Amino acid sequence: DAGITQSPRYKITETGRQVTLMCHQTWSHSYMFWYRQDLGHGLRLIYYSAAADITDKGEVPDGYVVSRSKTENFPLTLESATRSQTSVYFCASSDHGQFSYEQYFGPGTRLTVT
Amino acid sequence: GDSVTQMEGPVTLSEEAFLTINCTYTATGYPSLFWYVQYPGEGLQLLLKATKADDKGSNKGFEATYRKETTSFHLEKGSVQVSDSAVYFCALSDRNYGGSQGNLIFGKGTKLSVKP
Numbered sequence: 001d002a003g004i005t006q007s008p009r010y011k012i013t014e015t016g017r018q019v020t021l022m023c024h025q026t027w028s029h030s031y032m033f034w035y036r037q038d039l040g041h042g043l044r045l046i047y048y049s050a051a052a053d054i055t056d057k058g059e060v061p062d063g064y065v066v067s068r069s070k071t072e073n074f075p076l077t078l079e080s081a082t083r084s085q086t087s088v089y090f091c092a093s094s095d096h097g098q099f100s101y102e103q104y105f106g107p108g109t110r111l112t113v114t
Numbered sequence: 115g116d117s118v119t120q121m122e123g124p125v126t127l128s129e130e131a132f133l134t135i136n137c138t139y140t141a142t143g144y145p146s147l148f149w150y151v152q153y154p155g156e157g158l159q160l161l162l163k164a165t166k167a168d169d170k171g172s173n174k175g176f177e178a179t180y181r182k183e184t185t186s187f188h189l190e191k192g193s194v195q196v197s198d199s200a201v202y203f204c205a206l207s208d209r210n211y212g213g214s215q216g217n218l219i220f221g222k223g224t225k226l227s228v229k230p
Contacts, residue, residue, distance in 0.1 A: 058217075
């Protein structure tokens with residue numbers, strides 16, 4: 001399917017476990033982003049990537065790791081999950097062509113850390 | 115740094131009422147401005163955008179005008195429907211040069227509920 005997909009859609013994990021959220025886009029967009037959405041905070045940028053093998057921190061990167069070995073994939077790993085990382089996570093992509101910075105969002109992953 | 119402020123919700127309206135959701139921004143340079151909509155259980159979708167001062171973005175009956183003099187981008191719709199119930203996010207793009215160019219900065223969102 002064309003577009004941007006995230007997996008899993010729902011995940012329950014225990015404190016201290018490692019968990020990886022997957023993001024895949026079929027547009028060959030150069031930029032990809034990870035956000036978390038929490039009540040009262042709106043969307044906060046965790047990490048972003050301008051191209052394969054280029055990543056940078058956003059507003060709230062602590063406790064997260066990203067990689068981007070292929071243009072189409074941008075996995076987000078919580079190395080040792082904590083309850084404060086319970087959230088809805090959104091992946092997005094953008095091609096940044098001609099100053100068009102609109103981003104296209106995936107459906108989200110709802111993560112619960114117990 | 116750049117920021118977006120939008121009116122706190124929730125906003126509850128009756129069907130066919132007029133909608134305004136206020137959004138103001140602080141930015142250096144000349145950002146592009148966006149409204150995104152999030153329906154329950156879904157990701158964000160671009161609703162409309164404006165890339166320069168005095169531009170009007172419009173889509174699905176919604177409109178917003180990029181007002182540089184008041185640093186605002188208020189969302190309006192003349193007659194809301196129950197199906198417009200969602201959370202609306204105002205956002206701006208960082209157009210400063212550097213690694214963060216193009217990153218979006220979001221407001222905290224305004225929840226709209228439309229009653230029949």
